[in-house]
Amino acid sequence: MVKQVSEIEIISNTTSHEKQYSFGEFIKEKQEDIESSNVSEEELDPDVEELPLIVREIVPLEDDPSIPVFTFRYFILAIIFIIPGAFIDTMNSYRTTSAAYSIFFVQIASHWAGKWLAKVLPNKEVRIFGRFKFNLNPGPWSIKETALITITANSGATGNQGTTPLSLSEVYYGTKVNGALAIFYMWAIVFIGYSYSAIARNFLIYDPQFIWPSALMQTTLFQTQKKSDGDSKLGSKQMKVFFIALIGMSVWEFFPEFIFPMLSSLAFLCWVAPRNKTANFIGSGLNGMGFLNLTLDWSNITSSIMLSPYWIQVIQFIAFVFGAWILLPAAKWGNLTDFKYGLMSNGLFLSNGTAYPTNKLLTNDLRLNQTALAELGPVHMGAQTAWNMFFAYASYISGVVWVCLFGYESMGNSIKKLYASFRARKTSDKTLALSINEQYTDRLNKLQSKYNEVPQLWFLILFAASFITLLVIFATGRLFMPWWCMIVGIAFGALIVTPLSWLYALSNFQLAIGSFDELLYGYMVQNRTDKHPVGATIYGAIAGDAWYRAQYILQDQKIGHYMHLPPKAVFFSQIFGALVGIPINYAAMRWVLNTKMDFLNGTKIDPLHQWTGQSLKSYNTKAVQYVILGPKILFENYSILPYGFVLGVGAPIVFYILHRLFPNSRLKFRLWNTTVFFSTMENFYGNLSTGYFSQFIGGTVAMFWAYRYKHELWKRYNYLLAAAFDTGYNLTVLLIFIIFSSGRVINMPNWWGNNEESVERCFALVD
Numbered sequence: 188m189v190k191q192v193s194e195i196e197i198i199s200n201t202t203s204h205e206k207q208y209s210f211g212e213f214i215k216e217k218q219e220d221i222e223s224s225n226v227s228e229e230e231l232d233p234d235v236e237e238l239p240l241i242v243r244e245i246v247p248l249e250d251d252p253s254i255p256v257f258t259f260r261y262f263i264l265a266i267i268f269i270i271p272g273a274f275i276d277t278m279n280s281y282r283t284t285s286a287a288y289s290i291f292f293v294q295i296a297s298h299w300a301g302k303w304l305a306k307v308l309p310n311k312e313v314r315i316f317g318r319f320k321f322n323l324n325p326g327p328w329s330i331k332e333t334a335l336i337t338i339t340a341n342s343g344a345t346g347n348q349g350t351t352p353l354s355l356s357e358v359y360y361g362t363k364v365n366g367a368l369a370i371f372y373m374w375a376i377v378f379i380g381y382s383y384s385a386i387a388r389n390f391l392i393y394d395p396q397f398i399w400p401s402a403l404m405q406t407t408l409f410q411t412q413k414k415s416d417g418d419s420k421l422g423s424k425q426m427k428v429f430f431i432a433l434i435g436m437s438v439w440e441f442f443p444e445f446i447f448p449m450l451s452s453l454a455f456l457c458w459v460a461p462r463n464k465t466a467n468f469i470g471s472g473l474n475g476m477g478f479l480n481l482t483l484d485w486s487n488i489t490s491s492i493m494l495s496p497y498w499i500q501v502i503q504f505i506a507f508v509f510g511a512w513i514l515l516p517a518a519k520w521g522n523l524t525d526f527k528y529g530l531m532s533n534g535l536f537l538s539n540g541t542a543y544p545t546n547k548l549l550t551n552d553l554r555l556n557q558t559a560l561a562e563l564g565p566v567h568m569g570a571q572t573a574w575n576m577f578f579a580y581a582s583y584i585s586g587v588v589w590v591c592l593f594g595y596e597s598m599g600n601s602i603k604k605l606y607a608s609f610r611a612r613k614t615s616d617k618t619l620a621l622s623i624n625e626q627y628t629d630r631l632n633k634l635q636s637k638y639n640e641v642p643q644l645w646f647l648i649l650f651a652a653s654f655i656t657l658l659v660i661f662a663t664g665r666l667f668m669p670w671w672c673m674i675v676g677i678a679f680g681a682l683i684v685t686p687l688s689w690l691y692a693l694s695n696f697q698l699a700i701g702s703f704d705e706l707l708y709g710y711m712v713q714n715r716t717d718k719h720p721v722g723a724t725i726y727g728a729i730a731g732d733a734w735y736r737a738q739y740i741l742q743d744q745k746i747g748h749y750m751h752l753p754p755k756a757v758f759f760s761q762i763f764g765a766l767v768g769i770p771i772n773y774a775a776m777r778w779v780l781n782t783k784m785d786f787l788n789g790t791k792i793d794p795l796h797q798w799t800g801q802s803l804k805s806y807n808t809k810a811v812q813y814v815i816l817g818p819k820i821l822f823e824n825y826s827i828l829p830y831g832f833v834l835g836v837g838a839p840i841v842f843y844i845l846h847r848l849f850p851n852s853r854l855k856f857r858l859w860n861t862t863v864f865f866s867t868m869e870n871f872y873g874n875l876s877t878g879y880f881s882q883f884i885g886g887t888v889a890m891f892w893a894y895r896y897k898h899e900l901w902k903r904y905n906y907l908l909a910a911a912f913d914t915g916y917n918l919t920v921l922l923i924f925i926i927f928s929s930g931r932v933i934n935m936p937n938w939w940g941n942n943e944e945s946v947e948r949c950f951a952l953v954d
Contacts, residue, residue, distance in 0.1 A: 237629035272344020273768035277775035291910030343768025349373035380736025382650035436915025443484035451484035457949035472877025487878030490909035506867035529569035582865035584835025667719035680733020709813030720810035
């Protein structure tokens with residue numbers, strides 16, 4: 188059993204969602220530490236021995252059920268940490284680059300804030316609504332309260348997929364959706380996903396073989412904090428380092444973000460030849476390849492360099508080099524493509540390179556205007572957008588094939604255990620009488636059996652309320668999509684939630700399904716006479732959140748399992764987080780659309796190329812291709828695209844054969860993860876290729892040199908500094924908004940470091 192877990196390949200996939208982490212090196216490190224210990228199997232209790240080796244080393248195996256978790260302090264701090272996270276994550280979705288609202292920051296800061304509240308709040312009971320009362324300060328602050336606040340923030344202090352179609356309809360099609368309708372739609376798609384967690388949780392949460400690496404990582408930090416509480420000297424030192432780093436990054440970020448924007452893209456080739464178009468294109472990070480371009484702006488680097496294993500970062504950098512330093516010049520100066528326009532744009536074009544008037548392709552009753560299509564000619568994409576779409580198809584298939592090939596042996600045992608558990612529940616009267624965690628005999632499930640389980644009825648009620656809400660919205664024609672497509676999306680989500688969550692629980696691999704969902708929607712409405720292009724993104728948000736939100740709630744429930752939190756408390760905290768966070772998501776969306784619309788719709792150009800809404804533009808490009816034109820016309824114009832599926836199948840097989848032929852090769856073919864490569868190739872660099880070279884340098888320092896040669900220092904401060912840097916950047920963005928944008932707009936005067944033509948001083952690109 189122990190051997191089986193230690194052989195699991197930890198597979199990582201870095202997506203646009205800011206709370207996704209990679210833990211391959213972390214798992215490997217902990218396994219090596221454990222295997223070198225002197226603990227013998229004979230010394231372990233039988234219920235402890237059932238746990239995987241790494242779990243028994245990290246997770247606390249004792250519990251005190253009397254510790255309160257739903258306290259006044261919890262509610263106050265949960266709301267405080269949700270609001271900025273929900274706003275920042277939504278705002279960041281419209282920017283070209285950004286640093287995520289760090290969940291590590293929530294873990295660290297809420298713990299310190301909670302201990303402070305435990306010192307200053309009076310031990311006083313407050314009575315409200317007659318008989319109901321609560322204590323302002325029921326006792327010492329506990330790590331359980333920290334864990335519950337973090338779980339709540341995971342649910343609420345994040346973005347929402349629903350803002351994408353709502354923004355798309357307003358920016359590109361001039362339709363503003365009613366605010367109340369928008370919020371209820373956003374609540375419903377999230378709660379559909381939460382209710383779907385009931386399908387998989389009985390097996391994926393309680394079966395000890397499903398270790399959930401990301402949940403294990405956060406549990407490690409919780410345990411580190413708990414141990415630090417007993418060492419005031421260490422805790423004080425870590426707090427000092429955290430706040431010094433936070434304040435330092437906050438002060439620094441005022442320079443590249445406002446005062447001295449040239450620091451965001453140091454284009455050395457442009458300095459040598461500021462009026463040479465070739466040198467400018469090669470060296471520019473804002474309008475070119477970004478060759479040897481460096482950045483000193485944390486938003487272009489982010490804490491990913493301190494979280495992802497080094498081998499993941501190597502693959503990502505190779506993919507960037509292939510995409511930006513090989514394919515871009517091949518498309519611009521070579522024969523990679525006959526269509527030379529829009530190389531670094533994700534828009535759509537006429538044959539002469541001018542923007543395609545996509546609004547003319549739709550009639551007033553939302554039908555394809557065949558006459559206009561014949562007059563205007565084929566719809567062209569820039570070469571980069573075309574290969575983004577190609578590799579998106581490859582990454583989807585590659586993810587499934589790679590896990591099936593490389594994870595077969597370790598996952599095969601889990602499948603048998605899953606099936607045996609299912610049969611036991613159906614055939615054994617005694618088993619049926621037990622709660623789900625009592626069906627497993629390991630120590631963690633024995634500890635959790637002291638708490639009441641979440642009734643299945645709660646999930647059914649949540650699903651019914653969400654389903655009825657969505658049905659009313661679509662049946663009344665309020666949101667651009669046929670009601671029956673909503674049912675298909677929900678049904679499709681129900682089918683994939685268990686296998687994809689199962690893969691994630693074992694390997695930490697999150698399969699992105701957005702492009703596939705939108706392609707599927709295109710096929711569903713291809714023969715309809717009336718079809719709104721925003722419908723593809725509406726469908727993708729419903730089907731996508733059915734999987735993504737189910738995965739997040741399952742991961743947080745596993746954290747609750749590891750930290751011995753009452754399951755009902757975890758369930759409530761996740762609902763509470765979404766109830767608070769989603770109205771903030773909508774408010775942030777409204778602020779961006781009200782203040783940055785000219786940048787988003789292309790009327791004006793942001794000098795820093797940050798407020799581009801290029802993600803939104805990509806969604807519109809796919810909407811036109813999948814819905815207005817349809818998959819048939821798309822694949823007729825770009826016959827190479829379906830071969831992305833073939834590549835996704837074939838590439839993992841090649842590396843698997845190489846791995847089996849040369850299992851001890853120093854090339855380590857099992858680490859050449861094609862899914863990570865294809866997923867990175869799927870990223871649209873657009874007019875911003877700065878940051879990637881700097882990321883690789885920073886990742887080499889943090890995850891190779893420091894991890895290997897300064898390991899004790901790395902373990903103590905790596906994640907703490909990652910949280911501090913991200914938080915410092917986000918604090919600066921908020922301060923710039925409050926000081927310079929919330930009231931009267933104040934722009935930084937132009938000077939040498941903020942040139943009006945080009946902040947990089949790549950003047951040939953703007954001549």
